[in-house]
Amino acid sequence: MSIAEPLPRYAEIRRALEEKILSGEWPPGHRVPSEHDLVAQFGCSRMTVNKALSALAAAGLVVRRRRSGSFVAAPKSQETVLEVHDIKAEITGSGRTYRYVILDRERRRARPEDLARLGVARGVIEVEAITVLHFADECPFVHEKRLINLAVVPAAAREPFAVSPPGTWLLEQIPWTEAEHTIRAENAAADVAHHLAIARGAACLVVARRTFQAGTPITAVTLTYPGERHQLVARFSPATR
């Protein structure tokens, strides 16, 4: 049994409508009663039912059109929320000891492939290219190859990254407005396999992240996780949106 906590009225209304939709009683395309009707049905003000309906619309369960009404949305694609943690926080958060080493570091003019990784078509920018290996309990955890746009974060060139790895440091330095992830599987190349202490050709999970601030790229990072030791978990329920 779940405890009967006092839900606010708008949440109650939202639940009631959600139940009709998720149970299939109201199939996709079905017309949801108008705000006016719901006001009469639930005996509350229109702002309250509006709050419930707006939340359902934001969650993608209904589509609302002026003059036409609200309709149950077609379940076209499943969305799932993936949490991408800071590596240092992820490891220390699970009670393991964290350590990292900087394998390589170079300041250079962005090469064509660097520009592609950062997600810009062309241009002349200086980048800091850093390769880091992260350890959890002294076991190689993830291999990181990062580019930092020095036009946006000039301090990165002077930072020794002695206490915090580049990712953690950057997160504290500048806020980001957009992020893009691509996730793929790759057979480990010789050098990465060596650093991660896995067999050459072993499957690795590769997460590439690009971070932008108002359209300009800040950093691009490629994280290579050993396949047999790592997985990403994502959960989604429309009710919690």
Next chain:
Amino acid sequence: MSIAEPLPRYAEIRRALEEKILSGEWPPGHRVPSEHDLVAQFGCSRMTVNKALSALAAAGLVVRRRRSGSFVAAPKSQETVLEVHDIKAEITGSGRTYRYVILDRERRRARPEDLARLGVARGVIEVEAITVLHFADECPFVHEKRLINLAVVPAAAREPFAVSPPGTWLLEQIPWTEAEHTIRAENAAADVAHHLAIARGAACLVVARRTFQAGTPITAVTLTYPGERHQLVARFSPATR
């Protein structure tokens, strides 16, 4: 230049606050003016600033506490929204021809490993176990191993899956309330490699999805994508939440 469309007042206020936060002018922990102050500053009613602040709280940019006030949230973890499409829709949507074959099919009492895949501790349930291979433009696209809980979807045992593959058919049959994904990389096993027409041991992206309705498992599916031909893309910007 972007067109200057007339934003609603609450969106304007939200933007203004967001700008302060994302630019770093208001660092994490900084106190956001109270609703009362914002009402005076923007010359509108409290409901309007409340709507803006609530949206920022929902997006995770601020944390609100009664009597204490609203504070800029610490950017602790990046969230990203992954869209998981229906395979048939994904392929036909990009203009390729879609085809599938059922490689194997069996109705059986759930084995211990089946129960684990479905996410239940124990119990006696009948499952339909189906293996499907999907093609895009006659090229093997993804290998699917699925379990369907026949206690919830008894019709699955009688369905020939002649026109729609099990995943697409299920999506039309019953609504789901929760979904859980795990994403990992694996070296292709001999049989999967054979079906996908890739080398044995080639890196594959494995997406395992469990779908529930109000806590009871509906289906568990393991999708194996050839690593060199597939990747997942996820985008996130807090402003669009």
Next chain:
DNA sequence: CCAGATTTATTGTCTAGACAAAATTGCGCC
């Protein structure tokens, strides 16, 4: 100085209205 009671600031929710915007419906006119 401390424990407990009281005040107060702040957010959370709600109401009963108002006007605007959009899109459908229906009507009148040609």
Next chain:
DNA sequence: GGCGCAATTTTGTCTAGACAATAAATCTGG
């Protein structure tokens, strides 16, 4: 019948207030 205009419905936004819940701050008696 067809076209254009007006009426109507429904959602989108907003207001000015109200009371409740929470937790910090302050006051008070010992």
